[in-house]
Amino acid sequence: MQNRVFIIALLLLIGIFKANAAEVGQAAPQFTLPSLLQNQAASLNQFSGKVVYVDFWASWCQPCRTSFPLLNKLHQKLKDQNFEVVAINLDEDKANAEKFLKDIPVTFTVLHDAKGEWADKFVVESMPTSFIVDKQGIIRNIHHGFVSDDIKVLEQKIMQLLAAK
Numbered sequence: 001m002q003n004r005v006f007i008i009a010l011l012l013l014i015g016i017f018k019a020n021a022a023e024v025g026q027a028a029p030q031f032t033l034p035s036l037l038q039n040q041a042a043s044l045n046q047f048s049g050k051v052v053y054v055d056f057w058a059s060w061c062q063p064c065r066t067s068f069p070l071l072n073k074l075h076q077k078l079k080d081q082n083f084e085v086v087a088i089n090l091d092e093d094k095a096n097a098e099k100f101l102k103d104i105p106v107t108f109t110v111l112h113d114a115k116g117e118w119a120d121k122f123v124v125e126s127m128p129t130s131f132i133v134d135k136q137g138i139i140r141n142i143h144h145g146f147v148s149d150d151i152k153v154l155e156q157k158i159m160q161l162l163a164a165k
Contacts, residue, residue, distance in 0.1 A: 022122040024142060028054065028133045029121040033111035036089055036097055042109055044133070050082040051161045052133040053154070056119050057087055059096040061127040063146040065104060070151040072106040074158070081162050082135070088113050090124075130154075134161050 022029055032043035044052065055071065057064040068087075075085045085108035089097040092114050101110065113119055122131060125144070132141040132154070141157050143150065 022131060022139055022142075024139050026139055027137050028052075028131060028139050029118065030137075031088075031111075031113075031118045031121075033088065033113055033118065036094065036101065036110040036112045042086070042111055044086070044137070047084045047086065048137065049135050050084050051135060051158055053083070053085045053130055053158065054122075054133060055085065055087045055128055055130040056090060056113075056122065056124045057128045058090045059100040060091075064100075064128050066148055067128055067146040067150075068104045068106055070148060072108065074151060074155055075106075075108045078155075078158065078162065083158060083162060084109065086111065088118060090114075090116055090119055090127075132157055132161065134164070 028044060030044050032041050034041050044054070053071065053074075055067070057067070071085050071087070075083065085106075087106070087108060087110045089110060089112050091097045091112075094112060094114065097110075097112065116124075122129070128146055130141075130143045130146075131139050132143075134140045140161060141154075143154065
């Protein structure tokens with residue numbers, strides 16, 4: 001009986017956790033975080049009306065080293081079509097992220113979530129995890145991990161959202 005109660009309680013907790021997760025079709029959580037590259041903050045709502053690729057990453061993440069140059073090229077290619085990349089670093093020590101960016105410089109927005117508050121709200125379970133948010137602020141795609149061929153599929157999804165009214 002005690003095991004059954006434990007299992008039911010666990011399933012209820014998972015259901016509650018899942019209900020609060022950022023999911024496809026839901027509005028993206030509206031964050032405001034400090035920038036890693038400038039002395040200012042940025043928020044998701046400042047990109048309203050744009051398709052936004054929100055990428056949670058860390059300096060120790062090997063797939064992030066693969067994704068950043070490709071995301072930077074994609075950003076350069078599509079930024080004039082209302083596309084933004086917002087990368088949210090989860091390193092506790094900001095210096096590790098700064099070193100990463102010195103090795104792999106980018107032109108897109110890079111923010112810092114040292115406490116992982118927004119990673120928790122988005123329910124980031126692997127590195128990197130990205131969310132494609134449409135022009136109305138709705139999550140349209142969630143992507144876990146990254147290999148170089150992923151950029152083709154992601155670009156196709158982004159182009160579809162850019163073409164939508």
